[in-house]
Amino acid sequence: MRKRNIMWGAGAVVCSAALIVTLISHVSRGATTSSNPTGQSVRHARETSPSTTSAFTKGKSTSSQTLTVMAIGGSSAQGYDAPKLDGYLTRAMQTVSSKLNLHINFVNKAVSGGIPTMLAPQYDPLLYQVKPNVVLIAWGLLNDIARKTPQAMFERVIKDEVSMAVAYGADVWIVTPPVTPATYVGHDVKLEQVYTNLEVAGAREVHSSHVHVFDLLSAMKSYLKVHHLSYKPYASNNWHMNLAGHILAGQILANEILTKSKAIGLVA
Numbered sequence: 001m002r003k004r005n006i007m008w009g010a011g012a013v014v015c016s017a018a019l020i021v022t023l024i025s026h027v028s029r030g031a032t033t034s035s036n037p038t039g040q041s042v043r044h045a046r047e048t049s050p051s052t053t054s055a056f057t058k059g060k061s062t063s064s065q066t067l068t069v070m071a072i073g074g075s076s077a078q079g080y081d082a083p084k085l086d087g088y089l090t091r092a093m094q095t096v097s098s099k100l101n102l103h104i105n106f107v108n109k110a111v112s113g114g115i116p117t118m119l120a121p122q123y124d125p126l127l128y129q130v131k132p133n134v135v136l137i138a139w140g141l142l143n144d145i146a147r148k149t150p151q152a153m154f155e156r157v158i159k160d161e162v163s164m165a166v167a168y169g170a171d172v173w174i175v176t177p178p179v180t181p182a183t184y185v186g187h188d189v190k191l192e193q194v195y196t197n198l199e200v201a202g203a204r205e206v207h208s209s210h211v212h213v214f215d216l217l218s219a220m221k222s223y224l225k226v227h228h229l230s231y232k233p234y235a236s237n238n239w240h241m242n243l244a245g246h247i248l249a250g251q252i253l254a255n256e257i258l259t260k261s262k263a264i265g266l267v268a
Helices: 017-030 088-100 116-130 142-147 151-168 189-204 216-226 243-259
Strands: 052-056 066-073 103-108 134-138 171-175 211-214
Touching (some): 116 151, 151 171, 216 243
Parallel strands (some): 066 103, 066 134, 134 171
């Protein structure tokens, strides 16, 4: 039986650009980059890692219900180089929880080194184990590029992930990758965009109003360009963000979600 779409009774939310500018100014002053900002290969990635679960509530929630969000992805989604793996997804969920005054149970099933085809055998059991209201799909795509995952296979597996989540009764949030040196200026930029387009296309093939796309990659590129910022202060290595990058990506993603909060059913 399909679960009901949860509608949270909260007021209108405005997440201003000034808030992001203030936050990033603070981060830029306080954060430092890794001593090895570029060039680390796929070999650094662990193939397995534990998932993390975080619950966020600020003040008295406007609903007694809990929104369970399950994330899948690779090392960046897992929170690589962020203290306690509190990466950009965790930070985005914290901000959304705070701004909308709702309770979010965030279950991060991202695995360093993971790709969609690797997750496929465990995906259906995960849905029934976690029982998510939202499946947040946040593949970094660089692992698929390095492994030369056939593009048709990649698109088909993404479509399967989305259709299975919708059939289970969950909404799906597709989050494109954050900016890293490899996705911004490296030799993988063109292929990153190809796989990003395939990811979005695979999701939209499901033709469901329960599927929503948040183009973090474009939004983050636009932010850096508009504010005349270099990607370098936000990079840990060629594939990953440092803490400042996670904070920036988390705030931009939260802003994207908050902007669409009514359309995606988070507020009435």
